[in-house]
Amino acid sequence: MTGVKLAVIGGSGIYDIEGLEGASWQTVETPWGAPSDAILTGRLAGLDVCFLPRHGRGHPLPPTEVPYRANIAALKQLGVTHVLSVSAVGSFREEMAPGDFVVVDQFIDRTVNRAKTFFEAGLVAHVSVAHPVCADLAARAGAAARSAGVTVHDGGTYLAMEGPQFSTLAESRMYRESWGADVIGMTNMPEAKLAREAELHYASVAMVTDYDSWHPDHGEVDVNDIRRVLAANGAHARATVAALAADLAGAAPGACATGCATALDHALLTRPEARDPALVAKLSGIAGRVLGNG
Template identity: 70%
Template sequence: MTKLAIIGGSGIYDIDGLEDAQWISVDTPWGAPSDQLLTGRLSGLDMVFLPRHGRGHVHSPSTVPYRANIDALKRLGVTDVVSVSAVGSFREKMAPGDFVLVDQFIDRTVHRESSFFGTGCVAHVSLAHPTCARLSAACLAAALDADITVHDGGTYLAMEGPQFSTLAESRMFRESWGADVIGMTNMPEAKLAREAELCYASVAMVTDYDSWHPDHGEVDVTRIIEILTGNAGKARAMVARLPAALAARDGEARPPCEHGCDRALEYALLTAPDKRAPEVMARLDAVAGRVL
């Protein structure tokens, strides 16, 4: 059965139109998630919403409890995750107000736990293609149906923050590294979703041109907030169309992901079964229960 989760970024703290909507608490071995999770059904599809920064925006990008968030979604039976987040753009054509469907990442974060695995149970999953093409295609269809200007494909530079880039960094990321957008929250979120065998799509909502653009100057937070408000409305319109784009209904069988996202751990665990630490195994009960 398909169960869709939306992880809402800056400016997005709920979902319109959920039936039987209820905020619930979920305990995880990795601590508390960013907030309670909103559960319900949208157009017949089981859905979960998680505000990444918490309602009222209480978590900075560096302090978001990423492992607890993904674990909580897995515990609730989520199969597909759509991440919605604000970004700056390195491309003229990716203008403020546009959406970008991310298909690659450059991870420059340095202060975050980025894996569920480690000493006691070692695992290595593939991140060659870090987002799910099937789920991204559904997001594309939903965005186009909502009359949103959307770019299919782009590389997301994940920076630590919370400060914005220097001009030198902005130019380097754009010109030398080939990044298309820059944000602070999709890593390690995408890595953890892959380890949890969840299909993951990233919808990046452009708010500004970072600091590289000669006609726009440094990032203006006041202007960003104005764009955020407009983008939040567009995101809600896109989400409302996702059940139809996924062609999924509550109770219907969900076929295996054609890209293997839901089988990412199939051959990833390297620690011999008799060498796996029991306390580590207990923490991995939801994330890796299928292969353990």
């Protein structure tokens, strides 16, 4: 797939990957500040890849304080075209058991304290997130996970909560029974929305660690249980990333059916004469393709 550069956003168990050639940590600054950490770059299975620790190495950042705009902007600056999010989630479905992977295709955004757009007063834009993940990249990620020996569920609605606390029992039941969510996590929003604004192909592989608090046989969420499942899933996650990199490196070029790379074509509302020049300059790395200053 000509010109593809893959980024993986996830934890430390993801970027400690065998076969990464020419690995080096790069410090990146963006108009929205520094990302969560330096970014590990290299080549994997013949493909240029980047690894970004979402919470920083050692996990110093809680979900609300992850610099989502800086993370996406930094990846865009490095020439990334495709982003795979790997994250831990709780499950609302009996069949989506701890240890399984869910290839998410929809989101419910319940976060309230995070900056969710690159566009501000002076340049207004509205992108469609009706289909918030790249269908092509999601399908490839699911196939890669299966090749790694994981039980994979294709499609699922991810409810993004603010955190850092886990759900109450009443909330867990509501999300499961009334809202129809399949998994719950704290990090994929506004990450997915920002990736769409940046015209990046984005897919999310959610690693189930627990049953949230709704399940009568499993009780409340225990962070120690989550750690144990994540540790067990580490090898599967790394194998998934390696298989996806090999797939993308050998894929024939083709247009994305979801339209990720052209998401801004009809999104800008502010007329050119009314645009804030400083904001236009700030957005050059994100929207330069449609602003003419990239």
